[in-house]
Amino acid sequence: MESIKVKAGCIGTGVMGSALMEAVIRVVGGSSVAVCDADSLKAEAFCAKTGSVHLPTNSAVASAADYVFLAVKPQFLSPVLAEIAPVLDADTVIVSMAAGVSIETLAAALGGHRKIIRIMPNTPAAVSAGMIAVSVSPAVSDGELVELERLLSRAGLCERTPEALMDAVTAVSGSGPAYGYLFIDALADAAVHMGMNRQQALRYAAQTLKGAAEMVLTTGSNPSVLKDGVCSPSGTTIAAVRTLEAKGFRSAIIEAALAAWDRSRALGNPK
DSSP states (O other): OOOOOEEEEEEOOSHHHHHHHHHHHHHHOGGGEEEEOSSHHHHHHHHHHHOOEEOSSHHHHHHHEEEEEEOOOGGGHHHHHHHHGGGOOTTOEEEEOOTTOOHHHHHHHTTTOOOEEEEEOOGGGGGTOEEEEEEEOTTSOHHHHHHHHHHTTTTEEEEEOOGGGHHHHIIIIISHHHHHHHHHHHHHHHHHHTTOOHHHHHHHHHHHHHHHHHHHHHHOOOHHHHHHHHOOTTOHHHHHHHHHHHTTHHHHHHHHHHHHHHHHHHHHSOO
């Protein structure tokens, strides 16, 4: 294949890799994005959908792209790093979304490559509503970081975050959508029990959670203050909140996030 150059390349076209690359394509266009996947049919389908470029190997993507996104699960990352290390230019920026895998670990596996950025996105990036934490190695310039933020601008909110907090980010926002989906599903089940049809129940539950989140982000108010504003004396909401507290709702969320945090740290320190 004739040598090509693209702005962004992605190794892996699973849920998260595809969501981010679709957002990047909305910024720079499909012809500026190249992808590769162990499942070539998946990569071909993605390219047919988006107009991006399918390259046959991970090293081809690493050679072609200014920004190389690693959308590979941590347990499968080592052979990918070994494959691409020999072909990286000094100015190539590696962007890893592997939970728990530090910049230091990535640099060592890449033969000392210095320009590395860790991100922790989440799946709402697929609808331009993601939360993306960004941590950088010292070798990454301000201009390169700003360019990454531009590439991801259609995926949602990017926030620069100390690397020491990346495991916490994984537990809160990386895994967090699943907690929200469980809440929506459970609230919709209750609505169905009370007589709503399933689609109406899901619409009411999802829009309610979306609206509550938007209130926190827009007003900047503490959620406990907003909660108090809904709870009128002897009313329906305080009766529901009392039941949630009795059933350990708040504790269950905290313990779930801590379990994800522990797992993220374990992924970065395999035995």
